[in-house]
Amino acid sequence: MVRGSRLHHVGIICRDRVQANETAALLGLHTASETYVDCYEADCIFTEGSQGCIELIIPRGGKLAQFNKGVGGLHHIALEVDDLAAESARLNAEGVELLEDTPVEAGDLLINFIPPIYTRGVIVELVQTRSTPEREESP
């Protein structure tokens, strides 16, 4: 359930990698992982964090590059859910149309978004961590 779920990360759009590096340096952030999400045309840098982290998003083009008139800035909060499919079905039943018809694969995450019209201004990303074979086989 979204209600009571965990903060996974906060997404910040940076105009370019230079700005991302400057932001990371300013805030003392260290990269934990990076992935390119094709459908959003963006490099996504997840920084280290224990109770939610900061994601620095560097668009290569597309709509994200136009966010906030191209300036970038605070873009979304992401909440972790155990079962994105179930959560999506629950929201759909309440009349909420998520941004994507099916979840998007972003590295080891499955994601979808609640458009800001439902929250009057906040883009909420729903995140489910995908189990990887490596993790499942770990002792």
Add this chain to the structure above:
Amino acid sequence: MSDTLTKLHDVFRDVFNDDELTIHRGTAAEDVDGWDSLQHVALVVNVENAFGVKFTSREVAGLKNVGGLVDLIDQKRS
């Protein structure tokens, strides 16, 4: 042009900061520069304030173009 559409014109021009912006019933988000999901929220709030109405998220999410917005405003005010 209906009174609602005329007044809506002013709201659009204010929200999108474009005094030359022209809308009609068929105008949709892809027709207006900067009309993204967050700007849509700003538009809705400004429309609510200008017309003294309140929309539900479901009503707003179902809008396809300016004509739908005009009809919804008129419905709320009738």
